[in-house]
């Protein structure tokens with residue numbers, strides 16, 4: 566029997582016995598076109614598939630006015646990256662229009678050092694800044710086979726809205742996935758308070 570491919574997801578470990586040092590020297594940058602090739606290679610290493618195909622997708626998103634690609638680096642090394650973009654309502658699976666966090670990848674040797682959290686917070690702030698209405702919702706969808714990612718997003722305030730076999734046209738390969746939504750805390754986004762009389 567052929568070997569099954571290893572899961573592209575991190576093993577779920579809510580309380581690791583050993584914790585690596587936080588990646589304190591890491592910095593975040595908006596990706597530039599030259600980043601597409603190394604990001605495509607990292608994505609292929611982690612998620613499988615063809616690096617050139619990933620590179621093409623990432624290059625397109627870097628140029629997308631309603632999208633962002635954020636890169637984490639330390640001392641010139643690529644540690645991880647993450648995407649967000651505006652997506653219209655999906656006609657088949659009913660995922661609503663809005664700003665979506667569309668992927669986050671941290672290099673295996675750099676995991677559990679706070680980079681996923683850092684990359685996700687940065688994209689949540691980006692989405693809230695760009696959100697067209699006062700509710701400022703930000704969305705994502707996560708496979709039920711990826712409890713590590715669900716824990717990451719729950720810890721940052723995402724709540725499950727519903728589950729389903731596909732969101733925004735992306736099918737889940739092992740079981741259903743969960744559509745999640747986060748709203749900014751009032752203190753972070755409620756400009757209307759500024760206009761109210763004291």
Ligand SMILES: CC(C)(COP(=O)(O)OP(=O)(O)OC[C@H]1O[C@@H](n2cnc3c(N)ncnc32)[C@H](O)[C@@H]1OP(=O)(O)O)[C@@H](O)C(=O)NCCC(=O)NCCS
Nearest residue numbers: 575577578670671676677678679680681682713714716717
């Ligand atoms: C999911 C992923 C991005 C997390 O990145 P990371 O840098 O290791 O995450 P962080 O160190 O910032 O962790 C933040 C929190 O997320 C949760 N978390 C992250 N990894 C976890 C794991 N393996 N098991 C359980 N919880 C986890 C924890 O609540 C963690 O907080 P804690 O360390 O204080 O317990 C990383 O494992 C990855 O690249 N996985 C493969 C790609 C993937 O699945 N992407 C998500 C697709 S939606």
